[in-house]
């Protein structure tokens with residue numbers, strides 16, 4: 001028996017969310033007294049054996065050109081075969097774009113109950129109950145999984161990565177892959193920036209900034225903090241900022257360690273995408289702005305004065321000129 | 322072209338979230354229900370646009386829900402579906418709902434099955450993938466664009482930090498999100514027409530759910546905001562560094 005962790009890569013590198021999934025999966029394995037194993041599909045440049053320090057003992061590597069891009073059906077075929085060979089009773093995904101494409105398919109394939117968006121370790125004291133976010137982070141639900149095999153898709157940033165000691169045994173796995181039905185014809189990436197959904201720190205701004213020409217100070221602050229930038233919906237709708245920065249109910253849902261909201265009122269639909277952030281800082285000139293109710297720290301003031309000063313103060317702290 | 326759009330009913334985005342029956346049920350008291358925004362704005366409106374581009378297109382809507390889902394499905398019909406199917410079942414897990422949708426889709430000869438990215442109450446982001454697996458169809462998730470040319474679909478989907486263009490032959494299941502279409506509001510003509518459009522009620526097939534809700538809870542309330550004077554950003558930096566350990 002084992003806990004099987006599905007490890008995602010992008011451009012040959014293991015995703016940060018997968019390190020969280022491995023740490024989490026290793027803990028689940030410990031709880032159940034079984035081994036933690038991993039599976040990686042497609043070619044990888046990173047040192048897989050080194051992932052052992054997050055607690056995984058053995059990694060099944062399935063290399064095939066057909067697996068270098070995501071075809072949910074092929075991936076499901078392969079993961080199902082590995083799961084069977086490894087005697088997996090719990091399968092862990094990260095609830096990121098790949099996990100959302102794969103976990104539901106695998107759930108049907110294996111008739112294994114799925115909890116997507118898990119935020120804590122399972123409670124195995126009476127059955128198998130996993131806590132997940134519901135109502136866009138405004139509440140949680142405890143979901144009982146009632147099948148012999150269980151699938152958990154862990155929310156990114158919900159479980160802290162812990163690196164210890166250890167080396168994983170990496171073994172090639174010969175799987176029947178099949179023929180892809182989805183062909184990837186092109187890929188575009190926002191280059192060089194911190195990926196919003198993975199960022200530890202996010203600097204976000206709203207309509208209070210008046211126009212796209214004023215985003216320089218936001219980008220400067222983000223650079224100092226090695227943060228991703230985000231925005232409210234009207235800002236994306238007005239094309240002040242790209243759509244892939246829009247957070248909230250209808251945009252991305254994020255859960256960074258630190259979310260800095262500048263000139264954003266804090267409408268409930270905005271909060272739905274950011275209220276899982278660990279620490280929220282609000283900078284707004286209106287003391288009545290609803291965002292202050294959801295904030296940990298706040299400054300009532302003019303963003304155009306506060307943000308540049310804040311940037312300088314953080315630079316000073318970090319010792320950068 | 323035959324399109325099936327999956328429509329679910331969710332509490333209005335501003336609804337108060339509370340629970341009853343020893344925290345095992347969502348408190349529906351005073352809650353306004355809406356069409357799940359992703360289903361309405363993106364899946365349904367994109368289907369309507371495809372019909373506007375090719376008048377021979379037929380749009381069916383499916384919802385798995387009790388009779389109280391009917392106002393929602395009528396509103397969806399008013400926006401533009403041709404007919405609706407309600408599977409008369411309530412309160413089950415994603416697998417159960419997906420099995421009902423797959424059963425409706427199985428004999429419908431649909432070229433395209435569209436879902437929203439996720440329901441804003443359960444946040445599963447699961448049903449599209451489950452339906453695709455049950456129907457042995459390809460699944461493109463979190464799509465931001467969808468174009469059709471004959472039996473070929475060109476679909477742009479979100480990837481971490483970017484986008485990817487996929488080509489796939491119909492039929493296909495697609496989960497949709499922002500970018501796909503612009504929200505519309507129903508007009509009087511649509512509302513009148515919806516009254517006479519067929520809304521078929523079918524009984525669910527027998528399926529065992531794989532999961533169940535053991536209970537709900539609310540996250541601990543925030544301690545309250547600590548305000549720092551605007552002329553003392555150093556203090557904010559100190560708090561973030563020393564107290565919150567966030568920078």
Ligand SMILES: Cc1cc2nc3c(=O)[nH]c(=O)nc-3n(C[C@H](O)[C@H](O)[C@H](O)COP(=O)(O)OP(=O)(O)OC[C@H]3O[C@@H](n4cnc5c(N)ncnc54)[C@H](O)[C@@H]3O)c2cc1C
Pocket residue numbers: 205206207208209231232233234235246247248249250251262263264265266267268269270273283284285286289301302303304334358
């Ligand atoms: C169904 C639905 C879904 C939605 N989904 C989303 C979503 O996903 N994401 C989202 O963001 N919104 C969403 N919205 C919109 C949401 O309701 C708000 O309208 C929106 O979030 C407001 O954006 P804002 O805070 O940038 O702008 P505003 O509400 O205009 O707020 C601007 C803020 O800036 C402050 N300000 C002005 N000047 C300054 C200054 N010089 N210095 C400091 N502060 C200043 C003001 O006091 C104000 O609080 C949705 C709405 C609906 C109905």
Ligand SMILES: Nc1ncnc2c1ncn2[C@@H]1O[C@H](COP(=O)(O)O)[C@@H](O)[C@H]1O
Pocket residue numbers: 327328329330357359360364383384385386415418422435436437438439440443444445446447448449
């Ligand atoms: N009860 C339902 N009836 C019909 N479609 C549904 C139902 N629940 C969810 N869906 C569809 O599946 C999508 C994803 O839902 P979920 O997996 O619950 O996040 C939704 O956006 C809908 O398009």
